[in-house]
Amino acid sequence: MDASRAARILDLARSRGADFAELFVEETRFSSLALRDRKIESASAGTEFGIGARMIFGSQVLYGHTSREDEESLARLVEDLAAARPRSGAHLDLGAPIRGKAGYGADLAGVAHPHDAALDGRLDAVRLADQTARAVSPKVAQVSATVLHRHSRIAIFNSEGLDVADERVWSRMTVAVVAEDGGRRQTGSESPGQRRGLEFLTDLDVRKLSTLAADRAVRMLSASPAPAGEMPVLIGNGFGGVIFHEACGHPLETEALRRKATPFAGRIGEAIAQPCLTAIDDGTIPGAWGSIAVDDEGSPAQRTVLIENGVLRTFLSDRVGAAECGVPRSGSARRENYRYAPVARMRNTFIAAGDSAVEEMLASMGDGLWAVRMGGGSVNPATGEFNFAVEEGYLVRGGKVTEPVRGATLTGKGHEILPRIRMVGSDLEFAPGTCGASSGLVPVCVGQPSILVDPILVGGKA
Amino acid sequence: MTQGLGAEEALERIMAAAKRAGAQACDAVFDESESLSLEVFESAVKNLERSDSVGIGLRVLVDGRPGYSFTERLTAEAVDRCAEDAVALSRFTDPIDIDLPGAAAPDAEDLELVPPGAREWTPDAMLQACLEAEEAARAADRRVQNVPHLGGTRSKGRMLLANSNGFRGVRESVSVSFGVGVVARESGVDKMGWDGISWRDSRLLRPSDMAREAVVRATSLLGAAPIPSGSIPVLFDERVSGQFLGIFLGAFLADSVQKGQSRLVGKMGERIAVEGFHLSTEPRLKGMAGSKRFDAEGIPTKPRRLVDDGVLRDFLHNLETSRREGRAPTGDATRGYTGKVSAGFANLQIDATKGNSTNELLGRYPRVLHVVKLEGSTGCNPVSGDISIGVQGFVVEHGRSTPVDRVSLSGNFFDLLMRLTALGDRYRPGVHSSFVPAVLVSEMDLAS
Numbered sequence: 001m002d003a004s005r006a007a008r009i010l011d012l013a014r015s016r017g018a019d020f021a022e023l024f025v026e027e028t029r030f031s032s033l034a035l036r037d038r039k040i041e042s043a044s045a046g047t048e049f050g051i052g053a054r055m056i057f058g059s060q061v062l063y064g065h066t067s068r069e070d071e072e073s074l075a076r077l078v079e080d081l082a083a084a085r086p087r088s089g090a091h092l093d094l095g096a097p098i099r100g101k102a103g104y105g106a107d108l109a110g111v112a113h114p115h116d117a118a119l120d121g122r123l124d125a126v127r128l129a130d131q132t133a134r135a136v137s138p139k140v141a142q143v144s145a146t147v148l149h150r151h152s153r154i155a156i157f158n159s160e161g162l163d164v165a166d167e168r169v170w171s172r173m174t175v176a177v178v179a180e181d182g183g184r185r186q187t188g189s190e191s192p193g194q195r196r197g198l199e200f201l202t203d204l205d206v207r208k209l210s211t212l213a214a215d216r217a218v219r220m221l222s223a224s225p226a227p228a229g230e231m232p233v234l235i236g237n238g239f240g241g242v243i244f245h246e247a248c249g250h251p252l253e254t255e256a257l258r259r260k261a262t263p264f265a266g267r268i269g270e271a272i273a274q275p276c277l278t279a280i281d282d283g284t285i286p287g288a289w290g291s292i293a294v295d296d297e298g299s300p301a302q303r304t305v306l307i308e309n310g311v312l313r314t315f316l317s318d319r320v321g322a323a324e325c326g327v328p329r330s331g332s333a334r335r336e337n338y339r340y341a342p343v344a345r346m347r348n349t350f351i352a353a354g355d356s357a358v359e360e361m362l363a364s365m366g367d368g369l370w371a372v373r374m375g376g377g378s379v380n381p382a383t384g385e386f387n388f389a390v391e392e393g394y395l396v397r398g399g400k401v402t403e404p405v406r407g408a409t410l411t412g413k414g415h416e417i418l419p420r421i422r423m424v425g426s427d428l429e430f431a432p433g434t435c436g437a438s439s440g441l442v443p444v445c446v447g448q449p450s451i452l453v454d455p456i457l458v459g460g461k462a
Numbered sequence: 463m464t465q466g467l468g469a470e471e472a473l474e475r476i477m478a479a480a481k482r483a484g485a486q487a488c489d490a491v492f493d494e495s496e497s498l499s500l501e502v503f504e505s506a507v508k509n510l511e512r513s514d515s516v517g518i519g520l521r522v523l524v525d526g527r528p529g530y531s532f533t534e535r536l537t538a539e540a541v542d543r544c545a546e547d548a549v550a551l552s553r554f555t556d557p558i559d560i561d562l563p564g565a566a567a568p569d570a571e572d573l574e575l576v577p578p579g580a581r582e583w584t585p586d587a588m589l590q591a592c593l594e595a596e597e598a599a600r601a602a603d604r605r606v607q608n609v610p611h612l613g614g615t616r617s618k619g620r621m622l623l624a625n626s627n628g629f630r631g632v633r634e635s636v637s638v639s640f641g642v643g644v645v646a647r648e649s650g651v652d653k654m655g656w657d658g659i660s661w662r663d664s665r666l667l668r669p670s671d672m673a674r675e676a677v678v679r680a681t682s683l684l685g686a687a688p689i690p691s692g693s694i695p696v697l698f699d700e701r702v703s704g705q706f707l708g709i710f711l712g713a714f715l716a717d718s719v720q721k722g723q724s725r726l727v728g729k730m731g732e733r734i735a736v737e738g739f740h741l742s743t744e745p746r747l748k749g750m751a752g753s754k755r756f757d758a759e760g761i762p763t764k765p766r767r768l769v770d771d772g773v774l775r776d777f778l779h780n781l782e783t784s785r786r787e788g789r790a791p792t793g794d795a796t797r798g799y800t801g802k803v804s805a806g807f808a809n810l811q812i813d814a815t816k817g818n819s820t821n822e823l824l825g826r827y828p829r830v831l832h833v834v835k836l837e838g839s840t841g842c843n844p845v846s847g848d849i850s851i852g853v854q855g856f857v858v859e860h861g862r863s864t865p866v867d868r869v870s871l872s873g874n875f876f877d878l879l880m881r882l883t884a885l886g887d888r889y890r891p892g893v894h895s896s897f898v899p900a901v902l903v904s905e906m907d908l909a910s
Contacts, residue, residue, distance in 0.1 A: 027535070030800075033554065036721060037721045039555075039556035040554050040555045040556050041555065041556070042528065042530055042555060042802050043529055043530070043551035043552070043554040043555050044529070044530035044531060044532075044548075044551060044802065045530075045531045045532075045544075045547040045548070045551060046519075046531055046532035046533065046544075046800055047532070047533040047534060047535055047540065047544070048534050049533070049534045049535040049540075050515075050534060059506065059508070060506070060507045060508065060509070060510065061508065061509045061510070062509075062510045062511075062512075063509065063510070063511045063512070064511065064512035064513070064514070065512075065513060065514060065515075066514045067466070067514070067515065067516050067517075067534045067535065067536065068466050077512070077514070080512060081510065081512055084498065084510060084512065084585045085507070085510060085585070086500075086507055086510075086585055086586050086589040123554065141722040141723075142721055142722045142723050178722060178723050178845055180722065183725070184846065185723075185725055185845050185846045185847075186843075186845075186846050187843060187845050187846065225872065225907075226850075226872075228691045228870075228872070228907065228908075228909030228910075229691055229909060258503075258508075259503055259608070259610035259611075260608050260610065261608060261610035261645065263652075339513060339515065341509070341511065375840050375841065376838075376840035377838055377840050377841075378837065378838025378839075378840065379838075380654055380837075382608070382610050382643070382645050382652065382654050383645065383652045383653060383654050384652075385837060385852075386837075386838075387837035387838045387840075387841065387851070387852035387870070388840065388841070389840045389841035389842075389850060390841075406846075406848060407841070407848045407849070407850045407872050408841075408850060409841040409850040409851065409852060409870050409872075411837070411852045411868055411870050412868065457868050457870070457909070457910070458909065459841070459850055459851075459852065459869075459870025459871070459872060459909040460850065460872055460907070460909055461872055461907045461909075
């Protein structure tokens with residue numbers, strides 16, 4: 001869409017009484033190649049296309065979208081939204097304008113055309129993943145391997161004169177293994193991803209990740225049920241950061257704060273964790289899955305220190321959230337696509353490295369659980385209650401690692417668990433994930449070094 | 463200018479382009495939907511969203527090799543390119559053996575997905591419903607601290623399916639939904655209660671009653687305390703039983719079974735659940751979310767029992783999986799325009815048992831855990847059947863009910879089917895696609 005058409009639509013929105021108006025134009029090309037059961041099961045390509053219009057009247061946010069880009073359809077969208085608006089709500093000072101003309105998106109090497117699957121290594125990668133996993137053990141019963149590629153072009157225009165464009169590329173490979181033994185079945189999976197083109201595949205050690213997934217599935221076949229009760233737990237690095245993401249990250253978004261639905265409301269400047277804990281949300285890490293050059297309302301990405309040596313410093317905010325809650329903007333406005341209004345979301349969120357070694361933490365914990373690899377989980381931000389699955393776990397007895405256990409979950413409340421993070425390791429790692437919230441699914445990294453939490457409730461076999 | 467093609471026009475064009483590019487057969491699905499939703503916080507409209515979505519998805523077969531593509535841009539050029547992409551991609555895939563159906567015999571059954579006489583729910587009426595609900599919630603109990611989630615949505619959708627053998631089908635539906643989430647506080651502890659429902663007609667919504675129900679659900683959990691770990695009989699309320707069992711029902715997909723990703727491999731004809739347990743797919747229920755006359759490949763639907771009196775009798779099939787077993791198509795295929803063909807329950811039903819009220823079921827054991835809320839399903843593995851899940855609810859001992867906190871349950875889904883001692887007498891209300899009564903299980907491991 002050209003800037004002059006955008007300006008006419010934005011003027012129309014202002015003339016209908018909006019204090020602020022914004023257009024988000026997106027065209028995204030997807031392609032995927034999937035292998036399962038030793039066969040290439042699907043090859044697909046797709047185009048997502050649409051325009052989202054946001055209008056702010058006082059503290060009301062109106063949002064609508066359409067896949068039709070002609071001026072008449074856009075004008076009708078704006079008129080319909082303005083007409084549907086119930087008259088209520090107070091004035092909100094949106095603060096400093098977001099202005100400027102800029103082109104972002106330097107990460108365009110290796111952008112794939114979906115037809116090039118044979119040429120760019122995708123076929124080889126999924127076949128290698130399959131062969132490697134099957135070679136690990138005769139107990140490997142099934143292997144799925146998928147390569148996904150997403151290439152997005154966006155433009156944002158607002159009524160304050162903003163005109164920015166960005167190109168964003170993501171690539172990801174997933175290997176999922178099922179192992180079987182005497183009717184019992186267990187799974188293991190790995191799914192690395194980066195903000196890069198398909199050259200990502202050439203640097204990827206497919207053999208290693210496929211072996212990791214297969215090993216885990218096979219190992220968990222012989223795992224016994226996890227114990228139950230409160231105990232010290234050493235949570236592994238990398239994807240272990242999902243607990244911080246869910247139980248502390250979401251409650252630190254202004255989407256929670258503006259609904260007064262977070263236990264951290266009003267606690268900026270207070271100690272909410274031990275001094276060994278510093279947590280950061282960083283959108284600027286080159287190539288990282290959750291990085292952004294510019295956020296989805298046109299602010300450049302930032303690095304935001306959330307908790308510094310145990311003290312709460314700030315929240316993650318979008319423009320409306322920052323204005324409503326009186327916190328600084330953090331360049332965190334994100335959305336899955338044009339269907340969603342942008343709100344504050346995490347980017348790459350992690351607990352900063354400390355100085356403890358894994359051996360030292362194991363030795364200090366006595367009897368407990370080593371949750372080497374976490375599965376997913378969920379949290380209720382309003383109450384802080386969370387629940388996470390341990391995908392790969394081991395019992396620790398007298399500081400020594402013993403047998404594998406399955407079926408453990410970690411349960412608690414984020415703000416109560418934070419001060420129980422007693423030791424922080426030096427082995428910081430990141431892991432990509434997909435985070436779901438009110439503005440849809442966005443790519444994020446979680447991350448942490450190994451951390452010792454004492455105690456935390458483990459759900460398992462009583 | 464680029465107004466975009468209409469549904470029928472886009473379908474005919476994409477299939478013609480696929481044929482030109484070399485596809486011998488193809489099918490295409492067109493989806494369009496419109497919705498309007500409104501959210502209120504502290505008596506003011508926070509968000510008003512209007513969604514207008516459209517997309518077309520294509521599957522081609524070239525020498526039996528499938529290729530998939532989709533586009534939300536519906537210009538003639540974009541649609542043609544989409545068809546060329548699918549054909550080009552088909553050369554990478556392994557062949558499948560399917561025959562697409564021809565034009566369907568007339569099927570005039572009215573599934574009541576668009577009720578006659580329903581008026582469009584206006585934003586002003588939605589706001590009014592929210593304000594009423596918020597007032598009712600705040601007046602219901604002084605411990606109500608916050609109403610962070612409050613809003614309504616109206617939506618309508620149309621799906622068209624066409625294939626190169628002449629099948630043409632259309633499905634239209636409308637719905638409204640309303641939800642309210644309340645936080646209650648006592649002694650510094652917060653508990654959330656939620657009530658939400660969908661109907662086809664906004665006149666059926668009862669916002670104030672729902673708000674009061676959400677308040678009761680929140681306040682009844684206040685004062686919750688941990689209880690000793692151990693094994694305990696568990697009643698999953700009908701509010702959560704469908705969500706809970708639903709985690710594991712991928713085991714009934716023929717595709718998972720054929721590819722070794724289901725624990726039900728080799729169990730056909732065997733007892734997998736207790737007597738009296740009937741599981742079926744019910745595509746012909748009136749007005750329900752999963753109701754449909756034809757599936758995503760154009761096969762007519764019909765109700766089918768997969769588990770009959772505890773014995774495994776059938777799986778869910780699409781054309782590819784049924785052909786692999788040399789049987790007739792069953793009509794369970796599912797597909798969205800962005801994805802590939804899979805299979806699934808239309809409406810899932812586990813038969814209820816007359817006379818089994820919640821109170822009656824709670825009285826069957828001296829001490830029962832009554833689960834009314836799940837804390838997320840990620841500790842449950844649909845392949846292994848392993849269950850590890852945080853729950854909220856009550857311990858009921860001789861009719862006395864005490865809320866419990868920080869409780870998680872573990873076990874295995876496939877064992878649980880054999881330990882299921884009774885089913886409740888009703889399903890949760892509203893328009894949805896999962897009809898599961900309360901489920902009473904003789905024992906599970908509880909950690910607290």
